[in-house]
Amino acid sequence: MRWLPALYVAAILVLEPVTPVQWPVSFLLIALPVIAAFAHGSATVAAITIFAVAFEAVLAGTPCCAGRSMGYLWDRHYVASYISTALVGVLGTILAAHRMRRERTLATVRSVAEIAQRVLLRPVPQRLGQVCVETLYLSAAAEARIGGDLYEAVPTAYGVRLLIGDVRGKGLVAVETAATILGAFREAAHDEPDLAAVARRVERSMNRRAEQLPGSEVAERFVTAVFVEIPDHTPVVRIVNCGHPRPCASAVTGSPS
Numbered sequence: 605m606r607w608l609p610a611l612y613v614a615a616i617l618v619l620e621p622v623t624p625v626q627w628p629v630s631f632l633l634i635a636l637p638v639i640a641a642f643a644h645g646s647a648t649v650a651a652i653t654i655f656a657v658a659f660e661a662v663l664a665g666t667p668c669c670a671g672r673s674m675g676y677l678w679d680r681h682y683v684a685s686y687i688s689t690a691l692v693g694v695l696g697t698i699l700a701a702h703r704m705r706r707e708r709t710l711a712t713v714r715s716v717a718e719i720a721q722r723v724l725l726r727p728v729p730q731r732l733g734q735v736c737v738e739t740l741y742l743s744a745a746a747e748a749r750i751g752g753d754l755y756e757a758v759p760t761a762y763g764v765r766l767l768i769g770d771v772r773g774k775g776l777v778a779v780e781t782a783a784t785i786l787g788a789f790r791e792a793a794h795d796e797p798d799l800a801a802v803a804r805r806v807e808r809s810m811n812r813r814a815e816q817l818p819g820s821e822v823a824e825r826f827v828t829a830v831f832v833e834i835p836d837h838t839p840v841v842r843i844v845n846c847g848h849p850r851p852c853a854s855a856v857t858g859s860p861s
Contacts, residue, residue, distance in 0.1 A: 605643035609652060612639055613659070620663060628682075630663035634689045637696030646701040653693025657686050724783055728757045735764045735834050752778030756786055758793040763836050765793040765802065769829035769848065784813045785827055799833045803844045806831075 613636065619629045636656040640649045664682045728739050737757050752771030757764060767789045771778040788809035792802045810827065828847040835842075843851060 608643060609636055609640045612636060628664065630660045630682075631685050633660050633663075634685060634692055637689070637693035638699070641696035641700040641703065644700060645704055646697045649696045649700045650693065653690065653696065656689050656693065660685055660689060720779070724779065724786065725755065728755070732757055732759045732764045733836050737764075737766075752782055754782040754786055756789055758790060760794050762797055762799075762833065763838075764834045765799070766832040766834075767793075767829060768832075768851075769827050771827050781810075781813075781827060784810060785829070789831075799831055799842050799844050803829070803831050803846055807846075 633656045637653045640652045728737050754769045756767045771781045788806040792805040796802045830848040831844040833842040
């Protein structure tokens with residue numbers, strides 16, 4: 605995109621010598637400031653506007669370029685073209701400044717979202733005790749940085765305990781609910797000897813949070829989750845599934861079962 609204005613000018617230079625005199629393609633330079641506004645800052649767009657007006661005058665009054673005499677330089681049609689280009693340049697400069705402000709705001713929002721995600725979904729070590737752990741977070745939206753999906757892995761006295769869940773909805777409401785679930789799980793995973801008790805404690809925490817919400821929001825908030833426990837010295841995996849899609853066991857070859 606940054607090279608588009610230069611390519612546009614190059615195309616005009618190619619067309620100018622091969623078009624009839626009565627078809628002055630220099631008028632196409634009127635659009636140059638707006639084209640530049642898509643990829644350049646306001647100062648650059650202003651400079652390109654000045655260049656466009658000057659270049660229009662060169663093409664209008666240089667006989668070697670367009671087969672015209674110098675008298676065309678101040679022809680009323682060309683003067684109107686200069687004025688139009690200048691006005692479009694003012695508009696392009698304003699658009700470029702607005703675009704840059706929006707891009708800075710978007711960059712700030714993305715940065716805050718990434719920090720919030722790191723706090724909410726803390727990096728999981730690749731090895732917890734005798735368990736190797738791999739995590740992958742893929743958002744449904746390409747630009748999304750944070751949402752209602754959640755996971756956690758905690759080494760405890762009862763073995764490694766894991767949580768995978770999905771909060772209904774998206775945005776700040778889903779993030780708030782996910783934070784409640786994760787906070788409750790991180791505490792209960794260490795305190796409760798039974799995995800089902802961990803799930804019940806997380807549910808109680810969610811219910812207490814729901815009591816503080818308006819009635820219309822309570823019906824809209826729910827979470828599906830899978831709680832997993834892998835004891836340190838016992839070759840078993842305990843699972844408590846709370847409405848979440850069934851986990852898959854994968855062999856060494858990677859085929860699910």
